[in-house]
Amino acid sequence: MFKNVVLSDGTLNEQEILKSEPIYQGMNGRFVERFYLTPTRSYIFKPLTHFSQSGKEVWIHEHVLQEFPAVYPKIMAHSTSDVPERNWIILEDLGSIKHVFEEKLIMGLVKLVSAWHSLSNSKLQNAGFKGPKPYIEEISASLSCNKQEVMSTDWGLDLPQSVINTVLNQIECYTFHEKKVISHGDLHVGNYGYAGNKIVVLDWEHAHFNSPYWDLYHLLDISHPDFPKNINIELRKLAIEFYLEESNSSAESAHRDTFYQGYLLFAAAFSIWMLLLIKEDLKREEARWSHEQLNRQLQETKSSLRQCAKELERINLNNKVVIQ
Template structure:
C-alpha cells in the first residue's frame, strides 16, 4: 500500500476522487476537528487508515517529530505509525494519516495503569535535551501555579470550606503544602497528555497515542495525567490509595531495572505535586461553573472526582 499513497491521498489528505471509501468519526478534538477512520474499498481487502487533522494548532509537526526522533529510541513502547502527512505549515491545512489499529478500548482499570507505569521510564530516561525548549504542554508548569494561587487567594479558602475540607486539612494546605512552592523535581521528557484515553491495549500490548503535547516537564506530570488529572470531557474513577501507591511503586521498580534511580522521597513528592494541581483544578472548575463553561453536569462530576482525589492525597500527606 505504501507505493499507492500518492495515488490514494490528495494534497489535502482527503481520498482522491473516484476511489470508493467510507468514513467513521472516532472523536472530535479540542478545536472541533474530527479524527476519522477511512476505509478504502480497493481490489484488495478493504484497507483502513486514521485521518487526523490538527486537534491543537500549536502542536503542528510534533507527532511526526516524535516518530523521527523519539520512537526509534524507545522500541519497548508501541506508538501508532504515521504513514503519510501534510507538507503544509498552515495549521488549518495540516493533517496526518496513521495506521489503523482497529477498534480499541481505553480502559481506566488499575491493571492498565500499572502496565503504563512500567513503560513511562523508557522515555523519561532519554536525554531531555532531545526535546526543543519551544515544545509546550497544555497546562502551566508546577511553579507557575504559585502566582495563580496568589491571585486566587481570596476565593480559594471559601471554595475548600464549601466542599467540606476540614480545618486540619486547610491548615496543612496553607501551612505546609503551599509553602513548598517553588517545587523542586526532576525534569524529564514528558508525553504531556498521558491520560487513559490516550492509552489502549490490544492483544496484551499497550499502545500510547497522541504525542502532540510532548515537552520537558516534571517527572510527576505523566504520572499525574495517568492517575489523578480530571476533565469534564470524561469520567475519572477515583483511585483508591493502595492502587495509587502500587502504580508509583511499579514505576519506581521499572526505573530501578533500567538503572535509573530517583529520590527516596519520590512517592511523597508525587502526592504533593498531584495535590497542588488538584487544588488548581478545583479553583478552575469553580470558575467554569460560574461562567457556564462546558456542560454543567459534567463539571459537577469532575468537581466531585477532584474533591475525592484531593481528600485522598491530603490523607496520605498528613499521615506520613
C-alpha cells in the same frame, strides 16, 4: 499509497476512499476519522488546525519515539502547510482502543512511563516544547497569589479547613522535583488503552521535558469529562512505589517517602487548580462539555484532592510536622 486521499483543503477525498467513520471530535472542532481504502485496510486521519500543533507530532515521531517500544501508532503520511486547516497526518490503525482505568493497565503504563523517563534526548530538551497546561511552579505561584480566595472557598471535601490550609502552606513552601524527564504531556485515559491485549499510548504532540510527577499525575489523578475514572489511595501508592522500583530509585526509604510526599503535593496543587478551571467551565453557557460531564469531573477531582490531603495529613502527623 495516499496520493489524492486528502484534498487540498485538508479534508478526506471521498472519491478515493471506500468509506470513513468519525472516532472523536478534537479540541479544534474537527473529527479524527478512520477511513478504508479496502474492506480490510484502514488508517486514521487526524486533521491539525493549530500552528502550535503543526509539524510537532511528526517531529516527535522522528526524533523521540524511535527510541521507544512500539506502543504508539506509526505516522504513514503527513502534510505541512502555512494554512492551519490544511495540515493533517495519517496514522496506522491499531484497531478499536479500549480506554479503561484498571490496576493491570495502570501498572503496565507505569512501567512504560518509567522506561521513557529514563531516556535522554537533547533534541527534545533543546526544542523548548511545552505541555498543554502550565508548569507546576506556575500553578503553585498562582495558588499562592490567590491564597486567601482559595482558603476561603468551600470545596465540599468533608475535611476540616485546617487540613486544606496546611496543604496550601506546604505547596507554597515546597520546591518541586528539579529533575526533568521526557513527558508524554497529556497522559489521560483517552490517550492510552488496550488494542487487543497490547497497551498503546496515543497523541504524542504534547511531548516535552517536565517533572517526573507530570506524567504520573495525568496517569493517576487527572480527571477528564469524556473518560470517567476512580483512583484510590492504595492504587496511587502502589503505582508510585512500582514507579520507583522500575526507576531503580527505591533503595532508600527516605527517598521513597520524599518522592511520595512530593507527588501528593504536586497532585493536590494541580487538583486545586483544576477545580478552579472546572468551576469556570460550569459558569459558561456554551461549554465544550455538558454540565453532567463537568460535574462528574468536579467530583472526581475533589475525590483525588481529598485523598491526597488525607495522606499528607497522615504523613505530617507521623513526622510531627507542624506548618504554620
